[in-house]
Amino acid sequence: MKKVNILAIALLILFGLLAITSMWNDSANYDERIHLPAGYSYVTQQDMRLNPEHPPLMKDLAAFPLLFMKINFPYQSWGWNTPLTTDSLRTPAWQTDVGFGNDLLYYSGNDAQKMMRYGRIPIILIGILLGFYIFKFAKELWGNLAGIIALTFYSFSPTFLAHTRLVTTDVAAAAAFFISFYYLYKWFKVPTQRNLWVFGIVLGLSLLTKFSTFLLIPIFGFIILTWVLLQERGKKLWALKKYLVGFILVLVVAYLVVGAVYAFHVWHYPIQKQAIDTTFILSTFGFKPLVDLSVWISSQPILRAWGHYFLGLLMVLQRSGGGNTTYYLGEVSANGSRSYFPLVYLIKEPLAYVLLTFFALFLALKKFTVYKTSSLLKNNFAEFGMLAIIVVYWIFSIKSNLNIGIRHILPTLPFIYALTARQISFWIKGGITERISNYHGFWQLFGLYWRRIKKGFVVAVLFIWAIISVVSVWPSFLAYFNEIAGGPNSGYKFIVDSNLDWGQDILRLSQFIEKNNIKEIKMDYFSGAPAEYYIKTAKIKSFNREVPQKGWLAISATILMGACKSDKIPCSYGERAYTWLDSYKPVAKIGYSIFVYDIK
Secondary structure: OOHHHHHHHHHHHHHHHHHHHHHOOOOOOOOHHHHHHHHHHHHHHOOOOOOOOOOOHHHHHHHHHHHHOOOOOOOOOOOOOOOOOOOOOOOOHHHHHHHHHHHHHHOOOOOHHHHHHHHHHHHHHHHHHHHHHHHHHHHHHHOHHHHHHHHHHHHOOHHHHHHOOOOOOHHHHHHHHHHHHHHHHHHHHOOOHHHHHHHHHHHHHHHOOOHHHHHHHHHHHHHHHHHHHOOOHHHHHHHHHHHHHHHHHHHHHHHHHHHHHHHHHOOOOOHHHHHHHHHHHOOOOOOHHHHHHHHHHHOOOOOHHHHHHHHHHHHHHHHHHHOOOEEEOOEEEOOOOOOHHHHHHHHHOOHHHHHHHHHHHHHHHHHHOOOOHHHHHHHOHHHHHHHHHHHHHHHHHHHOOOOOOHHHHHHHHHHHHHHHHHHHHHHHHHHHHHHHHHOOOHHHHHHHHHHHHHHHHHHHHHHHHHHHHHHOOOOOHHHOOOHHHOOOOOHHHOEOHHHOOOOOOHHHHHHHHHHOOOOEEEEEOOOOOOHHHHOOOOEEEOOOOOOOOOEEEEEEHHHHHHOEHHHOOOEEHHHEOOHHHHHOOOOEEEOOOEEEEEEO
């Protein structure tokens, strides 16, 4: 086996070990307590009444290990037995999802922590698979060095280490974007029937990871059209017919895959209930013709599998437009900010990564000024496709009101890592490849290699800096912030929610309470797990968050920064409910996400 492959395997193993060991004592976060129980209901009941807002594939995979556990299914849960009515007084779908999740995990005699640990393993494997494809694609395009650099970026990315160990859809969506583009490019280079079918199946599986992958269809359409226009003048019409018909066939295959998977998930879902649930869930959707179409498709026996997929897509469109209340730079609001994702990228990625990325961009722009646009695209079409995905996805993300985490631009990061690796690897070895034809003796050759060694040393130092900064926050990768934000201790001043505090540290809080022999504690936390499930040695008290308190307090960063006085939203920093607590210093920060105070 080649040394480069051994190094790649070592990096992927290290990535997996960091993910597994860091997630072991994470309690279920807010989304996990919905996704894993929903997935378990899918694979055991073949009924997808829960959480249609997300496609089922990742939830299915996460739930698969649970089939080997003895688990009590809460058939009597109010979250499962939703009424057959479209009345506006009916409990919203997201609340029934949470209700069932809590009942399955915490109130049915099941081992919630063991279920979460088992359920996260398949998602970690998806993360390893993505790392393999990042290495494979970069290596095939630009050589061994580019492959290793790209994989190193990925293996020590705090964002991927944080999210690949969670039962959520974000890493799977990133894998879907990257791997499906790999097979699109492979079809371009070798346009065989086999590659077309493989691309279609992969695209279908991609659409089953997260609804944001629907963007792949227009993005790939644009990339295919550009590929056709770059063909020689006499071959453009032939290429248009070949690739247009081919892409239509790819979409047919993809949606046959989607339909087959969804058919399994609605097999035991009563058709009348599916139609009623669809009507109720979309009752607040703005464009009624789409609602009527969705309800009609859901009521047709042959089409209802695709109807349920369509329902989820409309739910995501509705939520994306409506936004989500969160804290950002001193303001609490549901209105998105155009600066949110650029800033989040700058403070959540290692500073060394940011510097290398901007340097790579500088190198690319230098090259762009030398070549004509048409020849540049022809010779660098993979790079063009990657850039197209990054630009389109960032535009949609920046325009969206849904500003709750860097995870929502996760699908673009593998492409950024790959493109940066390309430029850095070419820069390191550029001197030798460019001037070896003008060989004038040993000292010239030594000078060229010495220049390469110096460049490699600079890059290695930057990676060592990044790796140390990331590994030092283990196991709290979700709370990683770089030096611009002041590190993980100060990140909460900028952003919270799934960037920092997603309810993952309640088990660690219980360990702190037991270790410090705390008998009574007041809690106000953002969590997926009921506090009483983990905290057995202390009495948990509720309180008025706007009134100064005494004794032990545990406050989540999301609540500390994002709770407004009298729940009046939006509010400014000075109108927060916990302004009185700003004058106190916490005695501990559990996982950087739960602030513990002992106020005398």
